[in-house]
Amino acid sequence: MKIAIFGLGYVGIVSAACLARDGHEITGVDPQEAKVELVRQGRSPIVEKHVDGLLAEALADGRLRATGSPAEAVAATDLAFVCVGTPSRRNGSLDTSAVERVCEEIGAAVAAGGRPYTVVIRSTILPGTMRNVVIPALMRAGGDRVAGLLKIANNPEFLRESTAVFDYDNPPKTVVGSDDPGTAAAVLGLYAGLPGPKIAARLEVAEMVKYADNVWHATKVAFANEIGNIAKAVGVDSWEVMDIFCQDTKLNISPYYMRPGFAFGGSCLPKDVRALTFKGRDLDLDLPLMNALIPTNARQVDRALEIIGAKGLRNVAFLGISFKSETDDLRESPQVALVERLIGKGYSLRIYDKNVHLARLMGANRAYIEGVIPHIADILSDDLGAVLDHGALVIIGNPAPEFRTLAAKLRPDHRVVDLVRIPGLAEALGARYDGINW
Numbered sequence: 001m002k003i004a005i006f007g008l009g010y011v012g013i014v015s016a017a018c019l020a021r022d023g024h025e026i027t028g029v030d031p032q033e034a035k036v037e038l039v040r041q042g043r044s045p046i047v048e049k050h051v052d053g054l055l056a057e058a059l060a061d062g063r064l065r066a067t068g069s070p071a072e073a074v075a076a077t078d079l080a081f082v083c084v085g086t087p088s089r090r091n092g093s094l095d096t097s098a099v100e101r102v103c104e105e106i107g108a109a110v111a112a113g114g115r116p117y118t119v120v121i122r123s124t125i126l127p128g129t130m131r132n133v134v135i136p137a138l139m140r141a142g143g144d145r146v147a148g149l150l151k152i153a154n155n156p157e158f159l160r161e162s163t164a165v166f167d168y169d170n171p172p173k174t175v176v177g178s179d180d181p182g183t184a185a186a187v188l189g190l191y192a193g194l195p196g197p198k199i200a201a202r203l204e205v206a207e208m209v210k211y212a213d214n215v216w217h218a219t220k221v222a223f224a225n226e227i228g229n230i231a232k233a234v235g236v237d238s239w240e241v242m243d244i245f246c247q248d249t250k251l252n253i254s255p256y257y258m259r260p261g262f263a264f265g266g267s268c269l270p271k272d273v274r275a276l277t278f279k280g281r282d283l284d285l286d287l288p289l290m291n292a293l294i295p296t297n298a299r300q301v302d303r304a305l306e307i308i309g310a311k312g313l314r315n316v317a318f319l320g321i322s323f324k325s326e327t328d329d330l331r332e333s334p335q336v337a338l339v340e341r342l343i344g345k346g347y348s349l350r351i352y353d354k355n356v357h358l359a360r361l362m363g364a365n366r367a368y369i370e371g372v373i374p375h376i377a378d379i380l381s382d383d384l385g386a387v388l389d390h391g392a393l394v395i396i397g398n399p400a401p402e403f404r405t406l407a408a409k410l411r412p413d414h415r416v417v418d419l420v421r422i423p424g425l426a427e428a429l430g431a432r433y434d435g436i437n438w
């Protein structure tokens with residue numbers, strides 16, 4: 001394909017070098033004359049392994065040009081990759097002005113040329129930027145006339161500097177966001193020879209994925225460093241600890257614990273976070289990430305309360321009160337904390353939880369239920385129908401299997417707040433359904 005690359009920085013030049021190597025004809029565009037001149041000589045404007053060689057080969061084969069003129073680049077190509085910088089402003093907000101300017105230039109050139117053209121944004125942009133900044137900027141010059149010519153996609157870049165060419169060839173995944181499935185498929189096709197999953201998504205999902213990735217990577221570094229700081233202070237080799245940690249691909253390096261939802265709880269996580277952060281204080285260590293875990297978790301209970309409060313319904317059917325389904329353990333259950341807050345605010349509650357009810361009857365957890373939370377024991381039932389009869393507002397606290405068929409048991413006036421994302425329920429209930437963070 002004939003491809004224009006806007007922005008000859010790290011992302012742009014690596015894409016240019018690799019796409020040219022793979023047989024595409026590349027026109028690089030950058031307002032910095034020095035960068036354009038280097039690329040015209042087949043030399044890299046950045047220090048990055050293999051890029052110089054690939055650019056020199058591409059130049060020799062006639063597959064690489066560079067220009068300062070956006071109009072010239074659009075006229076010579078069918079697709080543009082936008083790889084310009086999106087730096088932080090002083091207040092931390094994202095400066096998308098370079099992306100906006102490039103899109104205005106491309107839109108004007110497409111309007112003048114009158115040919116179909118594909119625009120792929122590779123710069124990192126926040127969710128909503130494609131719809132609110134990029135698309136309006138592309139349309140600004142030509143309005144409806146360019147709208148019919150343009151195909152638009154977001155294709156976040158996952159390369160790491162210093163291993164950028166290797167990363168281009170071995171992406172962890174390739175994600176293309178577009179409103180048009182045909183455009184997403186065509187852009188994914190440019191990477192047909194590369195390994196890893198190829199994923200078409202909504203525009204905003206593609207934009208958000210990139211931030212989830214990078215904030216997660218930052219979280220991993222900060223976490224490993226705090227573990228390391230504690231380990232050193234107690235005379236333990238942090239690298240040995242993290243090496244063993246990383247060998248656990250079931251719970252640690254895995255999708256487990258990675259689904260948005262309600263707060264963590266149970267007999268171990270809160271207790272052990274508290275113990276380790278207390279130990280950190282004892283050792284005079286500053287551990288802001290770990291110290292944030294318990295408050296962040298408590299905030300998720302506040303959030304559930306806010307969502308519930310906004311429904312304006314006072315009679316509540318609370319389904320599932322143990323911190324996990326298929327258990328009767330109520331120790332540090334955030335569902336119990338939520339129920340207690342609701343009772344305190346004067347809501348009228350009935351609670352359904354088959355396992356907890358059974359535990360009470362069998363005596364297993366009876367001492368805890370009747371000693372520590374007698375006010376909850378009194379409103380606990382194993383009759384789902386009766387509990388649903390009581391409440392116009394249904395709160396789902398854990399994913400017990402019997403909740404999968406809940407939609408069929410609800411009255412038309414029931415409203416649902418789901419803390420766990422019961423499969424199919426959102427689709428079945430439409431506007432009567434609300435999830436805690438979906």
Ligand SMILES: NC(=O)c1ccc[n+]([C@@H]2O[C@H](COP(=O)([O-])OP(=O)(O)OC[C@H]3O[C@@H](n4cnc5c(N)ncnc54)[C@H](O)[C@@H]3O)[C@@H](O)[C@H]2O)c1
Binds near residue numbers: 006030122157158
């Ligand atoms: N560097 C990375 O490892 C990396 C990885 C993934 C994603 N990203 C994202 O990719 C984007 C680019 O990052 P980068 O590190 O390559 O930036 P960079 O600063 O190295 O390069 C940006 C280039 O865009 C050029 N530019 C500015 N305005 C322009 C215009 N109107 N027309 C054409 N070119 C213009 C600049 O002159 C510069 O050469 C950013 O959004 C960044 O967050 C970077």
